[in-house]
Amino acid sequence: MTSRSPLLSRPGAVEGGGADAGVASHYGDPFREQRLLAAGEAVVDLSQRGVVTVSGPDRLSWLNTLSSQLLLGLRPGQSSETLLLTVQGRIEYASHVIDDGTTTWLITEGSEAAPLAAWLERMKFMLRVEVADATTDWAVLGTTKALPSGDGVVWEDPWPAVVPGGYSYAIVDERVHPGRERPWFEYLVPRDGLEAAVSATGRALAGSLAAEALRIAAWRPRPGFETDEKTIPHELDLLRTAVHLAKGCYKGQETIARVHNLGHPPRRLTFLHLDGSQHTLPEPGSPVLSDGRTVGRVTSVGHHYEMGPIALAVLKRSVDAAADLVVQDGDEPYAAGQEVIVAPDAGQVVGRAAGFLKAPR
Incomplete structure (x- = not known):
């Protein structure tokens, strides 16, 4: 600035x-x-x-x-x-x-x-x-x-x-x-x-x-919000717009290919519908809990003119996609319903017979 x-x-x-x-x-x-x-x-x-x-x-x-x-x-x-x-x-x-x-x-x-x-x-x-x-x-x-x-x-x-x-x-x-x-x-x-x-x-x-x-x-990731020092593109669904899987060599390509073909991203981006009864919003960075255990963090928070309080969060891949979550901002809990963005089974496309994902163009 x-x-x-x-x-x-x-x-x-x-x-x-x-x-x-x-x-x-x-x-x-x-x-x-x-x-x-x-x-x-x-x-x-x-x-x-x-x-x-x-x-x-x-x-x-x-x-x-x-x-x-x-x-x-x-x-x-x-x-x-x-x-x-x-x-x-x-x-x-x-x-x-x-x-x-x-x-x-x-x-x-x-x-x-x-x-x-x-x-x-x-x-x-x-x-x-x-x-x-x-x-x-x-x-x-x-x-x-x-x-x-x-x-x-x-x-x-x-x-x-x-x-x-x-x-x-x-x-x-x-x-x-x-x-x-x-x-x-x-x-x-x-x-x-x-x-x-x-x-x-x-x-x-x-x-x-x-x-x-x-x-x-729109589920659109923003650098510095959804990303941290550990973020790989797979976790945010950025392979759809920011990565070409068949181009020549570049730094980091080995990880891109290995996770996509043989592994799974360790975290996944999700959309949260937040309980709006408090008339406040949690701060970005607030932990996301499942059964009292921290499973991720809120990355972006907003108040949509139609949907009310909404957020993006990065969660551990292992979190149940149907689990009810809580965003804990200090002493204030916010109930949160998940809407899955990145599939829990994302990656490991070699030999996949079925799954959520679509083949590349």
């Missing part, structure tokens, strides 16, 4: 916290903002996000060798998503990827832009690429409905499609996946023109609380 957004001067703006500090959590009416955003009648200030650019003729082939997604032949205007992994296959960096024909744009969490740019700089060797942290120059606007103008750089979220080379670990078919109800677009605009860009859309402003509630309802 480079500075507070100028949009915080708008009437009713209340600044967010944590990863969303510097932008408005809401502008006075979170549920109305959420409805407008869901209907495509609002935009969200995402200027807390980071932006890294990679230019030069070798940019796509170079990024392809480093990351989990097949980026060779990425067409101008085509959106993708990729991960940089540790040798052990754990997620180190996650990026939304869009190429404009001369530059590849990587949209990240704000705290990741500088370290990602530094890491990429160390990996250049003799290749014809230039890396820059462009966060001070560019801001991001989010919306669920594409803006009429086709100008500029825009990233369209591939979630929840199973992209070529990907694989779904969810029980539900992608045609009825709740992510279908949340198309998502991120527009890059000059940071010094952020206010003018918002006014030019002709749409209302929604805060980060609205965007987060829709994201959670």
Whole structure:
């Protein structure tokens, strides 16, 4: 984060916290903002996000060798998503990827832009690429409905499609996946023109609380929220959009292949319907209990305008998919009903005769 957004001067703006500090959590009416955003009648200030650019003729082939997604032949205007992994296959960096024909744009969490740019700089060797942290120059606007103008750089979220080379670990078919109800677009605009860009859309402003509630309802993982230092992509169903299972070598590929073909991810992402009778929400990071035993943690929490209190949580794979759970926030318990995202039997696809999972395209 480079500075507070100028949009915080708008009437009713209340600044967010944590990863969303510097932008408005809401502008006075979170549920109305959420409805407008869901209907495509609002935009969200995402200027807390980071932006890294990679230019030069070798940019796509170079990024392809480093990351989990097949980026060779990425067409101008085509959106993708990729991960940089540790040798052990754990997620180190996650990026939304869009190429404009001369530059590849990587949209990240704000705290990741500088370290990602530094890491990429160390990996250049003799290749014809230039890396820059462009966060001070560019801001991001989010919306669920594409803006009429086709100008500029825009990233369209591939979630929840199973992209070529990907694989779904969810029980539900992608045609009825709740992510279908949340198309998502991120527009890059000059940071010094952020206010003018918002006014030019002709749409209302929604805060980060609205965007987060829709994201959670779509089962969409967010770096730094659903991820920790141990996260592998399989646990979050990220093989569907961020991993190509048949591309060439990259760091962490051995773990990706081994868990997918022969093993099971040790944890699984789940969606929780929370008891709303307390009129409060548990804090992210709160433990999730089953029969009094800690079996995971809440990663994201929101209040949906239709479903009420909802959350994402990462649980041990062994947790019974039908078990009633409790989220324990200090002395306050919240009853929680599970809706399985990542199947308990995910992985081990070699020789599978049956199961929840679908074959890759």
